[in-house]
Amino acid sequence: MADVDNIDDLMTSIRPDQLDPGAVIAQSLDNQWVPAQLAKKMIERGESLEQVRKQRHKEVRAEYFRSLINASQVIINRAYFYNNDAINCDLAEGGLARTAHQKLLASGALVPFLLNERHPAEEPPAYLHAHGDGFTAWQETLDGMGAADRVQCVRMSWDHSENDRDNKEQTRTRLFQPFTEKVQGLTAKDTDILAAQIGVERQDVDRFRRRLGEVVGFSNDLSVRRKPVVRNVLYEEFVSAPGTNVAEGRYDRNKPFAGEIKQLLDLIYNTNLADALGRYPLTPSGSLRRVALQEAREARVTQGFVEDPEQLLTFLQRQAFAAVQDHLTPSAVDALTLHDIWLLRQNSAWHEYVTAFSALTADPGAFHDSVGRVFDRYVRLNSEILKLARGRRQATPNQWLPVVEVVVTLGAAVFTAISGNGIWEVVGGVTPLAVTGSVGGSVQLVLRNRLEGRQEQRFAREIATVRLASAREWSQFHDLVRRLPGYRETANTSPSATASATTQDNEDLLEY
Structure with a gap:
């Protein structure tokens, strides 16, 4: 098992501004990502992520490879290295597959994003329910790295302040607070355009607008009560089937516009992480594109x-x-x-x-x-x-x-x-x-x-x-x-803003 007490033997700690200029966050690796058409069928049939696992795995795997083909560097939430089968299958297989993964880590092509952790081999917090075999394969992969190899890991701050205060504060202000603001700003958008881009029929636009108001109102109420506004909580209220764990990915067709709300939350979630790191979100084909958010923020990466x-x-x-x-x-x-x-x-x-x-x-x-x-x-x-x-x-x-x-x-x-x-x-x-x-x-x-x-x-x-x-x-x-x-x-009666290119709850500092 990798020695977490000797960090410098394995890891090179980097800040967001030290990432490659062309680095990307691949939305397809998000643990809730499903191609739009497949998500629609899941909602209609009441199916869970596990029930579409084989088809989804194929899609995620292809998008994972595309991200490595089309970008110099891919930033991945550390949890996905052991929780996402499309990534972890290479680690579990061993042989050339695991060696290739180790080379991609050592070359900086794959960069783990650490939230609370200070080392890529740390045991995950209990609330993440990490699959034991997957995490073991991840640890073995790190342990088998060459003596001179280093894994680049990015974090908001590596400051050794008391209780990791600086990292927690930067994570709140650069990651969680912007997510809250984007959700609470949904009704400030031109909702006619937003509805058209997300595929809402014109006769349903008023109902969709009211539903967005409910999402914003619920989020505002959480903020007033000093409760965290995170995707899992919003999923539970507006997307997921009652009584199910959000991680199951069982979306409720009886909740108005569950599929559309899911698309918006997923888009906000993934572009938000890319913004926090100052890099590009790589949106898979068929997924809702950032343009739907009607924001000016992309000017940061497009020179105005x-x-x-x-x-x-x-x-x-x-x-x-x-x-x-x-x-x-x-x-x-x-x-x-x-x-x-x-x-x-x-x-x-x-x-x-x-x-x-x-x-x-x-x-x-x-x-x-x-x-x-x-x-x-x-x-x-x-x-x-x-x-x-x-x-x-x-x-x-x-x-x-x-x-x-x-x-x-x-x-x-x-x-x-x-x-x-x-x-x-x-x-x-x-x-x-x-x-x-x-x-x-x-x-x-x-x-x-x-x-x-x-x-x-x-x-x-x-x-x-x-x-x-x-x-x-x-x-x-x-x-x-x-x-x-x-x-x-x-x-067009319902133009698409789709591309043609995970939050877990914890009261102290939520997993992103």
Whole structure:
């Protein structure tokens, strides 16, 4: 067992500002994350997370691998290393799988986030109900690290103050208090736009608005009574089936808008941790995107706002991309092993891809000059994935038609431009809602196979935040888009703000 009394033998303690600039928080590793369509079926059927375990495991595993492919560094709540089967299965398997995990830890590709703990091998608190075998595998993995290896662990503060006071205070102010504020601010949003983005039918918007008021009122009452406002407590009241443990993931179809409230709480929870660490939330395909929160906070990572309608239009204009020589890609990223992922990250194609994307996010205004380079590196990277997958019997190559997709969300309107592989199309989905003031949104870049499947390797991330000052500027942008060649428009009645990219209770300092 790893010696927790000799921390320096195993761990390098780092602060949030010492993380890689491109580090991400992968929402798919959240212990409540379920793909939107699967969550809908679960609620309809009254199923628990355990009852959809096999399907969910496959989805989480694929997203876990995608995060390691598409980001330089992945920050993971320490508890998930032993509680999340999609991660822990490699540790339990041993052999090459465990060795690959150890190499990813030692290289800083995987970074445990510690809340109360001061060491990654500490016994978990009793209220977490850690699976014994999973935690044993985690401890054995740490114990088997090379003598010179160090695990980078991030914490809000490593100050040795009495009772760890500084870490507790920073965690409250940077993590828990912002979560409370975001929940209590839900009714301050434009709820017509929020309802449209989350998929609420127009005839149900007033009921949805009242339900949000109940969520906010319940949260306010907790604050007044000096009770913690955490996701588990809100789940118990508005999402989970009565009499069940929140960890079971049994969501109550008799609670109004349980699925929609769950999506919002999960989005707030995961973006909040990313904000606290000053890094990116990586939202899985099909999950609600941050733009739904109608906030200005993303400007922190996108070098300010895009505020000019003509500048915004450049993201949707046609691009010329490198010719694609290889027309095959593995149909399932999760057909690979963690050892394959480690090998991929040692390849020059991976390093060039990550470097190209980092340059794009550092200067989204140079989109025209840099997106082609990102696409070219993406193509090369997928060729390397194909080489690795050819040795896996379960990996069936699919026809590959790689495309770049740019998604501009403005309020309840979504504009999508797709180009590459000889195609060009731009489509607008405009919800019939009156624009009366400023309107916010985002630009998302998606790299994917045109023949899209859930298990395909793909990339999706917000690259710019948008703020148009008035209805006049919104109309100006809309008119400019309408003039693009081949533009077509549909009237969306319920546009989606989904991506195309765990709290436990304790009175002293809650687990996040």
